[in-house]
Amino acid sequence: xxxxxxxxxxxxxxxxxxxxxxxxxxxxxxxxxxxxxxxxxxxxxxxxxxxxxxxxxxxxxxxxxxxxxxxxxxxxxxxxxxxxxxxxxxxxxxxxxxxxxxxxxxxxxxxxxxxxxxxxxxxxxxxxxxxxxxxxxxxxxxxxxxxxxxxxxxxxxxxxxxxxxxxxxxxxxxxxxxxxxxxxxxxxxxxxxxxxxxxxxxxxxxxxxxxxxxxxxxxxxxxxxxxxxxxxxxxxxxxxxxxxxxxxxxxxxxxxxxxxxxxxxxxxxxxxxxxxxxxxxxxxxxxxxxxxxxxxxxxxxxxxxxxxxxxxxxxxxxxxxxxxxxxxxxxxxxxxxxxxxxxxxxxxxxxxxxxxxxxxxxxxxxxxxxxxxxxxx
Amino acid sequence: xxxxxxxxxxxxxxxxxxxxxxxxxxxxxxxxxxxxxxxxxxxxxxxxxxxxxxxxxxxxxxxxxxxxxxxxxxxxxxxxxxxxxxxxxxxxxxxxxxxxxxxxxxxxxxxxxxxxxxxxxxxxxxxxxxxxxxxxxxxxxxxxxxxxxxxxxxxxxxxxxxxxxxxxxxxxxxxxxxxxxxxxxxxxxxxxxxxxxxxxxxxxxxxxxxxxxxxxxxxxxxxxxxxxxxxxxxxxxxxxxxxxxxxxxxxxxxxxxxxxxxxxxxxxxxxxxxxxxxxxxxxxxxxxxxxxxxxxxxxxxxxxxxxxxxxxxxxxxxxxxxxxxxxxxxxxxxxxxxxxxxxxxxxxxxxxxxxxxxxxxxxxxxxxxxxxxxxxx
Numbered sequence: 001x002x003x004x005x006x007x008x009x010x011x012x013x014x015x016x017x018x019x020x021x022x023x024x025x026x027x028x029x030x031x032x033x034x035x036x037x038x039x040x041x042x043x044x045x046x047x048x049x050x051x052x053x054x055x056x057x058x059x060x061x062x063x064x065x066x067x068x069x070x071x072x073x074x075x076x077x078x079x080x081x082x083x084x085x086x087x088x089x090x091x092x093x094x095x096x097x098x099x100x101x102x103x104x105x106x107x108x109x110x111x112x113x114x115x116x117x118x119x120x121x122x123x124x125x126x127x128x129x130x131x132x133x134x135x136x137x138x139x140x141x142x143x144x145x146x147x148x149x150x151x152x153x154x155x156x157x158x159x160x161x162x163x164x165x166x167x168x169x170x171x172x173x174x175x176x177x178x179x180x181x182x183x184x185x186x187x188x189x190x191x192x193x194x195x196x197x198x199x200x201x202x203x204x205x206x207x208x209x210x211x212x213x214x215x216x217x218x219x220x221x222x223x224x225x226x227x228x229x230x231x232x233x234x235x236x237x238x239x240x241x242x243x244x245x246x247x248x249x250x251x252x253x254x255x256x257x258x259x260x261x262x263x264x265x266x267x268x269x270x271x272x273x274x275x276x277x278x279x280x281x282x283x284x285x286x287x288x289x290x291x292x293x294x295x296x297x298x299x300x301x302x303x304x305x306x307x308x309x310x311x312x313x314x315x316x317x318x319x320x321x322x323x324x325x326x327x328x329x330x331x332x333x334x335x336x337x338x339x340x341x342x343x344x345x346x347x348x349x350x351x352x353x354x355x356x357x358x359x360x361x362x363x364x365x366x367x368x369x370x371x372x373x374x375x376x377x
Numbered sequence: 378x379x380x381x382x383x384x385x386x387x388x389x390x391x392x393x394x395x396x397x398x399x400x401x402x403x404x405x406x407x408x409x410x411x412x413x414x415x416x417x418x419x420x421x422x423x424x425x426x427x428x429x430x431x432x433x434x435x436x437x438x439x440x441x442x443x444x445x446x447x448x449x450x451x452x453x454x455x456x457x458x459x460x461x462x463x464x465x466x467x468x469x470x471x472x473x474x475x476x477x478x479x480x481x482x483x484x485x486x487x488x489x490x491x492x493x494x495x496x497x498x499x500x501x502x503x504x505x506x507x508x509x510x511x512x513x514x515x516x517x518x519x520x521x522x523x524x525x526x527x528x529x530x531x532x533x534x535x536x537x538x539x540x541x542x543x544x545x546x547x548x549x550x551x552x553x554x555x556x557x558x559x560x561x562x563x564x565x566x567x568x569x570x571x572x573x574x575x576x577x578x579x580x581x582x583x584x585x586x587x588x589x590x591x592x593x594x595x596x597x598x599x600x601x602x603x604x605x606x607x608x609x610x611x612x613x614x615x616x617x618x619x620x621x622x623x624x625x626x627x628x629x630x631x632x633x634x635x636x637x638x639x640x641x642x643x644x645x646x647x648x649x650x651x652x653x654x655x656x657x658x659x660x661x662x663x664x665x666x667x668x669x670x671x672x673x674x675x676x677x678x679x680x681x682x683x684x685x686x687x688x689x690x691x692x693x694x695x696x697x698x699x700x701x702x703x704x705x706x707x708x709x710x711x712x713x714x715x716x717x718x719x720x721x722x723x724x725x726x727x728x729x730x731x732x733x734x735x736x737x738x739x740x741x742x743x744x745x746x747x748x749x750x751x752x753x754x
Contacts, residue, residue, distance in 0.1 A: 148622060152529020155645040161656060228656055238627070243645040244653040245525060245634060250615070250623040257622060268532040268620040276621040279538060279605055283664045289657050 006263065009036030009057070009084045011075055011099055012091035014045040016194045017113040017139060017255060021088050022049060024260050027271055032263070036078035040095070057081060075099040080106035086263070088139070089114045092196055093320050094313075094362055097121060101355060104128040104136070111262040113139035115209045116320075119305075120313040121358050122216030137262040138217055142210050144258035145236035145249035146218060151266075153241065160214055161238040161246070163230035164290070167202035170229065180333035182326060199323045200297075203336055204290075208301020212312055215305065222306050227298075229288040234277070252277055296337035300344060309349040310361035317365035318343035318372075325373055335373070342372040383640065386413030386434070386461045388452055388476055389468035391422040393571045394490040394516060394632060398465050399426060401637050404648055409640070413455035417472070434458060452476040457483035463640070465516070466491045469573055470697045471690075471739055474498060478732060481505040481513070488639040490516035492586045493697075496682075497690040498735050499593030514639040515594055519587050521635035522613035522626035523595060528643075530618065537591055538615040538623070540607035541667070544579035547606065557710035559703060576700045577674075580713055581667075585678020589689055592682065599683055604675075606665040611654070629654055673714035677721060686726040687738035694742035695720035695749075702750055712750070719749040 008025065012018045018039070025032045038059035039046040046060055050070065057073045058066065066072065079087045079099040087103040089096040090113045097117050103110050105128060112118060118125060118136075129136045138144055142162050150157070168187050169177055185202045186195060200206035204227075211225050228238075236258075238248040251257050252275040260271060277283075292299055297319070304311040322339040325331045331339070343365050350357045371377060385402065389395045395416070402409045415436035416423040423437055427447065434450045435443065443449065456464045456476035464480040466473040467490045474494050480487050482505060489495060495502060495513075506513045515521055519539050527534070545564050546554055562579045563572060577583035581604075588602050605615075613635075615625040628634050629652040637648060654660075669676055674696070681688040699716040702708045708716070720742050727734045748754060 148624065150529075152527075153645075154643065158647075158653075226656060235625075240653070241645045242647040243634060243637060244628055244648070244651050245638070245645065246627040246654055247525065248612075248625045248627060250625060251621055257620060260620060261622070266531065268530075268618045268622065270535075270619040271621070274621050276535075276617070277623055279603060279664060280666050282666070285662045285664075287656060287660045287662075289659070 005033045006031060007033050007035045007083055007085045008088060009038070009078050009081070009086075010034065010088045010090060011038040011079065011096055012040070012089065012114065013037045013049055014039040014042035015090050015092060017090035017259065018088070019045070020255050021090060021259050021263075022053065023256060023273070024263055024271075025053070027273060028269070035084050036073075036081060038075045038078060038091075038099075040091075056083070076102040079103035079108065085109060086111060088259075088263075089117065090139070092116070092194065094120060094316065097358075098355075100125060101128060104132055104134040107132045107134045109135050109137065111137045111139050113259075115140060115206075115213045116316040118213045118216050119209045120316050120362065121355070122212065122312070123308075123352070124355065124358070126216050126219070136217065137265060138213070139255075139258050139262050140210060140213065141253070141255065141258050142237040143214060143217055144261050146214060146239055148249045148261070149237070149239040149247040150218070153239075155242055157220065157224070157239050158242045158244075159224045159226055159240045160218065160220060161240060162207065162210055162214060162225060162227050163233075163235050163237050163287075164204060164207040164227050165201065165233045166229040166231055167204060169202055170231070178332065178334055182329060185326075185333065195327060196320070196323050199326060199336070200319065203297035204295040205297035205301055205319055205336075208298045208305065209316070211302060212305040222302070227290045229290055230286065232283075232285055234283070234285055235287075250277060297340060300337065300340050304344060307349065309351045310353045310357060311344065311347065311349050313353070313358045313361045314344055314347045314365040315340060317362040318369040321366050321369035322373065331373055339369050339372045342377065343368045346377070382410045383408060384410050384412045384460055384462045385465060386415070386455050386458070386463075387411065387465045387467060388413075388415040388456065388473055389417070389466065389491065390414045390426055391416040391419035392467050392469060394467035394636065395465075396422070397632050398467060398636050398640075399430065400633060400650070401640055401648075402430070404650060405646070412461050413450075413458060415452050415455060415468075415476075417468075433460070453479040456480035456485065462486060463488060465636075465640075466494065467516070469493070469571065471497060471693065474735075475732075477502060478505060481509055481511040484509045484511045486512050486514065488514045488516050490636075492517060492583075492590045493693040495590045495593050496586045497693050497739065498732070499589065499689070500685075500729070501732065501735070503593050503596070513594065514642060515590070516632075516635050516639050517587060517590065518630070518632065518635050519614040520591060520594055521638050523591060523616055525626045525638070526614070526616040526624040527595070530616075532619055534597065534601070534616050535619045535621075536601045536603055536617045537595065537597060538617060539584065539587055539591060539602060539604050540610075540612050540614050540664075541581060541584040541604055542578065542610045543606040543608055544581060546579055547608070555709065555711055559706060562703075562710065572704060573697070573700050576703060576713070577696065580674035581672040582674035582678055582696055582713075585675045585682065586693070588679060589682035599679070604667045606667055607663065609660075609662055611660070611662055612664075627654060674717060677714065677717050681721060684726065686728045687730045687735060688721065688724065688726050690730070690735045690738045691721055691724045691742040692717060694739040695746040698743050698746035699750065708750055716746050716749045719754065720745045723754070
């Protein structure tokens with residue numbers, strides 16, 4: 001086999017997944033070349049990354065000083081650049097949508113950690129992926145687990161069992177939940193994650209997005225995707241095959257593992273920075289059915305997924321606005337669901353939306369969610 | 378694809394696995410033809426099976442009346458018959474060894490439920506399997522789980538995590554253990570199994586055999602095989618890959634599933650007679666390290682496996698004798714280990730034994746174990 005360095009663009013390189021992606025690159029220097037980096041506003045970390053990895057192309061929402069050999073370029077251009085094989089999309093919200101489309105059209109391998117993108121535009125992206133022979137690889141731990149369980153299996157599957165930690169409030173009674181603050185919600189029991197994802201984890205909204213994502217990534221109908229509460233975050237998901245056999249993927253919860261799996265796929269490599277399961281100690285793993293009534297944001301996400309069209313885009317946009325307001329202490333925890341619900345309730349959906357229709361729905365939903373937060377309707 | 382009926386011989390057809398194999402054939406009548414059946418002494422069930430499946434070739438240790446079109450033949454002849462593709466070996470003890478060798482030499486697919494065979498003659502069988510392009514497929518639930526976890530994985534594995542229910546006496550204090558009777562031991566908590574396997578399960582001897590079996594089936598050194606106590610018998614085993622990711626196979630404990638997997642491999646088929654996991658209920662799965670000191674039979678098995686040569690054959694023979702005596706209430710539970718240990722202690726091993734040397738060691742060990750039981754040395 002000819003030795004070939006993988007040429008990467010990392011979009012959203014200063015976020016949690018972006019930084020962990022660069023940890024993997026750092027660990028396996030000879031395997032990767034970072035050709036492009038893109039960030040939002042976090043210029044301090046970004047400038048360190050630019051110095052360390054010397055990418056040829058960068059993008060930042062803020063203005064940063066750059067040496068001569070490094071060029072600023074829009075994310076869409078970086079994602080489609082001929083010198084890049086694999087685009088890691090670790091942006092948040094909808095920021096990565098256009099770059100992903102651009103990467104798929106250019107036939108790149110796209111490793112997606114940014115679930116909103118697949119939720120907003122799943123059908124469109126899956127179609128482009130097939131048309132341009134551009135694989136979409138998951139970086140989420142749950143989807144990576146499903147992907148691993150599906151290796152070497154040809155027969156149709158009977159269901160996906162998507163695990164959810166249940167968030168930090170799983171055992172809180174309703175009167176306490178009403179008083180949850182942003183700092184309560186940011187104490188996630190098992191995973192180290194970004195702020196928005198942590199809130200979406202607490203409401204289980206995130207799990208709803210993952211169901212929609214799984215539907216597109218694995219081409220499986222919604223009725224074959226079940227959510228299980230698994231508090232320990234050790235089993236990252238399971239697949240049941242038609243003979244009743246279930247495969248599960250387990251590991252110490254560390255996002256470096258799914259990132260590395262996507263970057264090296266189909267090869268697995270040893271990485272002593274990633275903790276292994278310690279079976280010299282006892283482990284107890286629990287699986288409980290979800291009480292959907294306890295998670296209104298999850299219910300809204302699942303309903304939007306099933307309805308399809310522009311509903312998922314509206315769902316994501318309304319959630320982004322609501323979570324942002326919650327993190328700024330402008331609204332209460334329970335209002336996240338109310339704002340999403342009100343926004344969805346007056347949406348006029350478009351079936352099989354094109355990109356511009358998705359973008360317009362997103363914009364409409366942001367304005368509408370703000371109005372809902374201000375109780376204007 | 379040309380439709381092709383699989384032509385089976387089922388050796389040990391009246392035992393637990395044999396009968397469950399015929400359940401699968403009954404469920405999928407168009408997929409299989411039973412060409413050969415063989416049993417030991419259980420002629421009542423055997424005659425029903427012969428009437429139902431009309432095999433052309435049969436073998437029974439007892440004399441049975443047969444219609445003209447059905448011929449008695451030795452198991453070695455049945456196993457190598459040109460009309461047979463797949464030989465299911467569900468015999469107990471060493472009875473299946475010569476037929477397996479005969480089947481492998483004839484290039485048959487051999488599905489083995491009879492673990493002693495691989496333990497006694499693992500190296501020999503694996504060599505024949507490679508020479509004659511005759512696959513050996515496991516029917517044990519643990520090895521089937523490992524096999525499933527390995528599908529589609531190319532990179533070397535870092536360890537096998539073999540699960541063990543721990544048997545019915547896992548929480549018994551030593552003074553109670555000393556008084557265990559055969560009927561206590563036959564109450565296995567989760568699996569329906571034959572009598573000898575149930576006792577071997579209680580001593581964890583069985584798990585030691587499975588470690589040796591795994592060593593040969595998956596060509597993995599002993600130091601990479603670990604045993605975990607998993608009381609619920611839901612996770613049938615796990616494999617850890619070099620990146621630290623672990624795959625597990627779970628299912629409702631029912632031997633029909635591994636039998637069916639081996640018979641249909643690589644296809645999976647739906648079988649509504651096999652219960653699926655019910656995730657609408659909560660599940661708790663526990664994994665505990667083994668306290669080796671509590672299981673002297675397990676220790677003896679692992680030591681014999683590591684020493685190799687004729688030790689594993691002596692191990693199996695001595696255990697067969699000791700368990701038989703225990704089931705007849707002739708010895709106490711704790712004496713099973715003592716008899717095996719005494720027999721092994723005076724064995725003069727042969728390295729890389731040929732079949733006749735294995736057979737002689739077996740015979741020697743049976744006599745020696747009886748002498749040990751009679752406290753003659």
